[in-house]
Amino acid sequence: MSLDLVTRRLSEEKSSIVKTVFNKACHLLDHTPRFRLFTLHGHSHLSELFRILEIILKGGVVLTERQLYLLSLAICTHDLGMAVGLTKMDLEEISEGRGGVPDPSNFENFIRDVHHEIISYYFRNDLNFLTSLGVTIADLGIIAEIGECHRKVQLQQKSGDVRALGALLRVIDELDVGPNRAPASLLESNHHDMDPVSKWHWFKHSITEEWAEGHNVEFRNGSHSTQIIFSVAVRPTRAESIGYWITQVVRPIRKALSADESQAIIMEVFRVKISVERSDSLSRANGLGGQWAKMEEDVLTHGRKVILVVDDDAQRLQDVFFPLLEDYHVKCIPSVKTAFQFLDSVHVDLAVVDLQMPTEDFWTEDQVDNSRMTGFRFAEDLRKNYPAVKICILTGSKHPISAEAQAGVDLFLRKPIDPFSLKERLVALIEKD
Structure with a gap:
């Protein structure tokens, strides 16, 4: 022990x-x-x-x-x-x-x-x-x-x-990201009674590998300091969702290390650098299928049609989408990269995309007009790789947008917009056909 x-x-x-x-x-x-x-x-x-x-x-x-x-x-x-x-x-x-x-x-x-x-x-x-x-x-x-x-x-x-x-x-x-604090047997027997947030956390823990020296924990000795590297590996039911789940596990650890300055303090006091990395090579689909595949789908969609909101200020928009929460699963993601990972992992019915967002090295600034047209470039890639997803651009930009550009998406709206008017327009689009 x-x-x-x-x-x-x-x-x-x-x-x-x-x-x-x-x-x-x-x-x-x-x-x-x-x-x-x-x-x-x-x-x-x-x-x-x-x-x-x-x-x-x-x-x-x-x-x-x-x-x-x-x-x-x-x-x-x-x-x-x-x-x-x-x-x-x-x-x-x-x-x-x-x-x-x-x-x-x-x-x-x-x-x-x-x-x-x-x-x-x-x-x-x-x-x-x-x-x-x-x-x-x-x-x-x-x-x-x-x-x-x-x-x-x-x-x-x-x-x-x-x-x-x-x-x-x-x-x-x-x-502490591994399965010890979310036993699979308890998840299997209780997941129907769990609220969506708890179920998501239990599932995330249950598919994340525990830390093991020589497997996903590595020690490196340098001349002035040592390094401990924790490599996150996950085992979801489908290979397509590996990237999404690794990101969800890695993000809070990196926040604790970097944004909260823990890494710098530990390095300063103890001369040891603790870091976390993604391990796509160790991650695999678990092949369980059946109940676990249904559980993962439910965790990601809450059993409803999915509206993906991609906006670098997504948290502020949650009130705007509140009227939709009763009937749809609304997933707000502030990052282009994480949005693509989510699209790989679950069926999305509608993507609501901001126009002006950081490119995150997906495209050059010339390709997105210095970030002013990132949303349209995202929509273009979305149309090519996920043709079943309906697309709405929701922007606060005051710049004139050509009719040709607007024709590349299913709906073009400007902020600010009344939440109930937004609901009416999006429901009409998502339920069309």
Whole structure:
């Protein structure tokens, strides 16, 4: 067990503390009535985090005994905000500035969003248990702060061990992408009861290979630093969806490494570069077919006709497409590359495409008139490679567009547009014929 491999590096007293807190955390997270259909956060998740930590330690990250002790306790407790009992007063305090106490229908989403911020509420409730083990009050504050760093917190605003160990925790947590926290047997028996978001996450985890040294984890030694390379490999039901799923697994890890600056902090403090790569060569279709093929199709389409929205500002457009969500699966994608991967993986009925988008090296700037006509070039390739997909250009551009260019798509609309008018036009197009 990786927990034992890690705690062997600690004194007997500190090892005993970590193991006791680990067992208590597993019990709380495995038996909480919340998040019944969310990916597992108890024993499976925590055990995998210690296994990933062991890989990183083997790869060259050197921690003092105190750092390893603090990080181990932060790993054990970082998700306990999801299981802690909260009084009405606690909820009022937590929700201050967030629109008030959430109603019951939104409670799980609310706790999921803020659980990293309320670890201290668990420490407050279980203070006697923790201090009786020998955890000091000062250390509890540091452990809670490291635990908060596993998501959203600006790491560069932290300092000392909190900054360094918080960066490690964020990366380790994001690297838990494999099947241990989404057992196939549970997915098979429960997927009909899952909400679409949970089902998507369970499926993604279930088809992603776990990390194994010499297979998809590589150590490279340099003269001034070492490198640990994690190569993502997936096993979906169809070869066509491999690219899409690899992208979905890689993106949050790269965000943790680059956008959240964890990679730079770890390199600065420990002289080890952690990176993630795509492994198309290791990825294969799993050949299961049957129920699993139907499940993947349902995960990608929600069992409805699919409208693909391709816009580099896609998140802002979600309200515009809200009236369509009752009857259609609307997939908003901000990237041309990811949009093509999605088109490879699932049948799309209608593509709604912005006119002005970055080319992402698919075409030269001359070919898309300095990005002003990317949408038409995308539509041209779409028509050639996916002829069954209907195409709408939806643009906020004020530039005049020739009738000849507009004739290359099924519908041409300009922003802003009333959401219900948009629904009427798109439904007429998608249901035509």
